[in-house]
Amino acid sequence: xxxxxxxxxxxxxxxxxxxxxxxxxxxxxxxxxxxxxxxxxxxxxxxxxxxxxxxxxxxxxxxxxxxxxxxxxxxxxxxxxxxxxxxxxxxxxxxxxxxxxxxxxxxxxxxxxxxxxxxxxxxxxxxxxxxxxxxxxxxxxxxxxxxxxxxxxxxxxxxxxxxxxxxxxxxxxxxxxxxxxxxxxxxxxxxxxxxxxxxxxxxxxxxxxxxxxxxxxxxxxxxxxxxxxxxxxxxxxxxxxxxxxxxxxxxxxxxxxxxxxxxxxxxxxxxxxxxxxxxxxxxxxxxxxxxxxxxxxxxxxxxxxxxxxxx
Amino acid sequence: xxxxxxxxxxxxxxxxxxxxxxxxxxxxxxxxxxxxxxxxxxxxxxxxxxxxxxxxxxxxxxxxxxxxxxxxxxxxxxxxxxxxxxxxxxxxxxxxxxxxxxxxxxxxxxxxxxxxxxxxxxxxxxxxxxxxxxxxxxxxxxxxxxxxxxxxxxxxxxxxxxxxxxxxxxxxxxxxxxxxxxxxxxxxxxxxxxxxxxxxxxxxxxxxxxxxxxxxxxxxxxxxxxxxxxxxxxxxxxxxxxxxxxxxxxxxxxxxxxxxxxxxxxxxxxxxxxxxxxxxxxxxxxxxxxxxxxxxxxxxxxxxxxxxxxxxxxxxxxxxxxxxxxxxxxxxxxxxxxxxxxxxxxxxxxxxxxxxxxxxxxxxxxxxxxxxxxxxxxxxxxxxxxxxxxxxxxxxxxxxxxxxxxxxxxxxxxxxxxxxxxxxxxxxxxxxxxxxxx
Numbered sequence: 001x002x003x004x005x006x007x008x009x010x011x012x013x014x015x016x017x018x019x020x021x022x023x024x025x026x027x028x029x030x031x032x033x034x035x036x037x038x039x040x041x042x043x044x045x046x047x048x049x050x051x052x053x054x055x056x057x058x059x060x061x062x063x064x065x066x067x068x069x070x071x072x073x074x075x076x077x078x079x080x081x082x083x084x085x086x087x088x089x090x091x092x093x094x095x096x097x098x099x100x101x102x103x104x105x106x107x108x109x110x111x112x113x114x115x116x117x118x119x120x121x122x123x124x125x126x127x128x129x130x131x132x133x134x135x136x137x138x139x140x141x142x143x144x145x146x147x148x149x150x151x152x153x154x155x156x157x158x159x160x161x162x163x164x165x166x167x168x169x170x171x172x173x174x175x176x177x178x179x180x181x182x183x184x185x186x187x188x189x190x191x192x193x194x195x196x197x198x199x200x201x202x203x204x205x206x207x208x209x210x211x212x213x214x215x216x217x218x219x220x221x222x223x224x225x226x227x228x229x230x231x232x233x234x235x236x237x238x239x240x241x242x243x244x245x246x247x248x249x250x251x252x253x254x255x256x257x258x259x260x261x262x263x264x265x266x267x268x269x270x271x272x273x274x275x276x277x278x279x280x281x282x283x284x285x286x287x288x289x290x291x292x293x294x295x296x297x298x299x300x301x302x303x304x305x306x307x308x309x310x311x
Numbered sequence: 312x313x314x315x316x317x318x319x320x321x322x323x324x325x326x327x328x329x330x331x332x333x334x335x336x337x338x339x340x341x342x343x344x345x346x347x348x349x350x351x352x353x354x355x356x357x358x359x360x361x362x363x364x365x366x367x368x369x370x371x372x373x374x375x376x377x378x379x380x381x382x383x384x385x386x387x388x389x390x391x392x393x394x395x396x397x398x399x400x401x402x403x404x405x406x407x408x409x410x411x412x413x414x415x416x417x418x419x420x421x422x423x424x425x426x427x428x429x430x431x432x433x434x435x436x437x438x439x440x441x442x443x444x445x446x447x448x449x450x451x452x453x454x455x456x457x458x459x460x461x462x463x464x465x466x467x468x469x470x471x472x473x474x475x476x477x478x479x480x481x482x483x484x485x486x487x488x489x490x491x492x493x494x495x496x497x498x499x500x501x502x503x504x505x506x507x508x509x510x511x512x513x514x515x516x517x518x519x520x521x522x523x524x525x526x527x528x529x530x531x532x533x534x535x536x537x538x539x540x541x542x543x544x545x546x547x548x549x550x551x552x553x554x555x556x557x558x559x560x561x562x563x564x565x566x567x568x569x570x571x572x573x574x575x576x577x578x579x580x581x582x583x584x585x586x587x588x589x590x591x592x593x594x595x596x597x598x599x600x601x602x603x604x605x606x607x608x609x610x611x612x613x614x615x616x617x618x619x620x621x622x623x624x625x626x627x628x629x630x631x632x633x634x635x636x637x638x639x640x641x642x643x644x645x646x647x648x649x650x651x652x653x654x655x656x657x658x659x660x661x662x663x664x665x666x667x668x669x670x671x672x673x674x675x676x677x678x679x680x681x682x683x684x685x686x687x688x689x690x691x692x693x694x695x696x697x698x699x700x701x702x703x704x705x706x707x708x709x710x711x712x713x714x715x716x717x718x719x720x721x722x723x724x725x726x727x728x729x730x731x732x733x734x735x736x737x738x739x740x741x742x743x744x745x746x747x748x749x
Contacts, residue, residue, distance in 0.1 A: 021533060233561065
């Protein structure tokens with residue numbers, strides 16, 4: 001065992017660095033999905049589309065700002081502004097026009113409606129941005145690379161993935177936990193999540209809370225997409241794979257769990273990275289193996305709580 | 312019951328409009344000339360491979376418009392019926408039947424995906440419908456059995472992999488280690504098998520340091536890149552394409568992997584416009600054929616320029632290889648129908664007569680002549696070179712180009728690719744034409 005670690009320890013160390021950036025992006029999307037489910041009780045398949053549209057919007061805005069001759073640093077502003085625009089515009093639109101009509105309906109219907117929405121938004125992306133890959137990596141280039149020691153060698157990592165992505169994810173986690181526990185609005189959201197009927201009986205406007213929560217969740221998905229956009233090329237289909245992975249994270253964590261989503265994202269992100277080093281053929285299935293293993297032992301997820309049946 | 316009746320009615324209606332199509336296959340005698348030439352085209356209009364499928368459809372629309380303006384084919388206008396490969400092969404099989412039975416197409420163009428082609432080709436046998444395989448690359452189609460109604464109007468996996476391998480062996484003969492990073496699906500796995508078979512025969516002893524097959528449609532290769540940086544292989548092969556190749560190149564370039572290893576990218580051409588100046592120079596790039604924008608000696612330079620310029624004017628981008636493959640299929644269709652009509656003394660051919668006209672057919676593409684062998688496989692030259700930048704293009708193009716004659720790098724008729732590649736001798740390198748500066 002000791003010999004194995006001395007031989008592979010450095011490689012595992014590298015895998016941990018990769019896994020952290022990977023986990024950060026998954027978390028940004030999964031936490032929004034989880035938050036929305038907690039309040040709306042709807043598994044929103046179209047959440048992946050918000051990720052994709054956030055990414056496309058950030059890239060387009062970044063390219064537009066660059067075409068005006070503005071410095072590359074404005075690319076960072078483009079990420080945040082695009083996420084806020086997508087969340088602020090599409091979030092209320094979707095909640096008011098579509099989701100509000102299916103609250104309390106059968107889960108199958110809810111899934112079908114959000115899936116239909118997902119398909120429509122996929123086509124909208126193609127209509128607006130076409131099918132050819134779109135690139136806007138100015139923010140990543142601006143931060144440059146960091147040489148990480150590896151024995152007598154060094155391995156270049158981008159500072160964007162090594163520091164910025166995990167940093168933003170950590171700030172989101174801490175900020176969200178503070179918001180939900182320390183602010184009145186946050187506590188209202190928690191109240192609706194815990195017991196919607198009781199919260200309404202106390203005078204809370206549940207309709208307003210659902211609108212706010214969905215908009216916030218949509219903005220988180222869009223921010224995830226915006227943050228991912230400088231690291232990848234944007235093509236049709238990026239929303240689909242994101243939502244599948246996010247479901248794995250949410251199911252592993254337990255629906256409605258914020259910190260749980262962070263830990264599950266970390267488990268899945270690190271699991272995938274380590275698999276690439278030790279058994280690459282399993283990289284694809286690692287997230288789902290982790291999910292199945294957790295659900296076999298705890299069907300409600302790692303941090304989920306069993307709901308008592310209400311009469 | 313209602314469904315069955317309406318289906319029958321639709322079939323009869325289609326047959327009536329297109330001229331006794333339902334019974335066309337069995338009649339060798341008088342064949343009424345249709346009022347329009349119906350062409351069924353399967354291509355990706357959704358999903359990641361729409362980066363190929365949509366430009367190819369655009370090329371088809373453009374060329375059909377030109378053909379119809381010039382009077383059509385054999386005097387009748389062409390009408391395309393597009394089918395999306397995106398939903399998968401089960402859906403496509405149903406759509407193929409619908410194209411033949413309900414729409415009454417005279418000829419089918421199938422497909423981009425190898426899986427789609429493997430599903431459609433047996434249908435061409437069953438329904439006796441001439442099917443031009445216009446873009447798919449799997450070597451299995453004609454190596455696993457005859458398909459009398461199917462013809463591939465471009466090259467395929469074996470020459471598209473062997474040509475870059477030969478180029479690498481000539482350009483960088485001292486390489487001792489390699490790693491592969493391909494998409495995890497049929498092409499990714501098959502192309503590595505073909506490469507490895509050829510490499511082991513022509514340069515035994517090369518160490519394979521990593522075989523990485525990230526999930527199809529991956530958007531992040533950071534971990535794979537870290538591992539490759541740590542392993543430091545002399546050569547990295549990737550037959551990936553589309554957005555994944557763009558992402559891989561950008562992420563690898565940003566992290567200086569291109570400075571440590573020589574990349575071989577047989578399908579690079581389609582992604583170079585998106586990459587712009589981000590494509591590193593001095594790496595081996597291929598085009599799934601010979602249709603580079605800086606082709607050193609196209610057979611018909613005026614025709615090549617006209618196609619490229621017209622496409623650019625209409626769609627604001629250069630045509631990529633699926634556009635050229637579509638153009639080749641259309642050129643083959645024109646030549647095949649002309650041959651069939653001539654063979655019938657000006658009469659309209661039935662399905663069997665139409666298929667007969669394609670066997671052994673030679674047709675001109677803007678860059679060369681392509682012959683459809685007796686097994687149905689087309690012989691398309693391959694051009695491989697080193698990535699570079701010129702004043703003329705805002706993206707990378709090849710320099711030191713080698714034009715590999717198709718027959719040199721294609722598996723001979725009746726043989727299978729992997730055993731043939733394993734039987735290659737290093738002397739094949741002596742047959743390589745000299746590079747052209749470009």
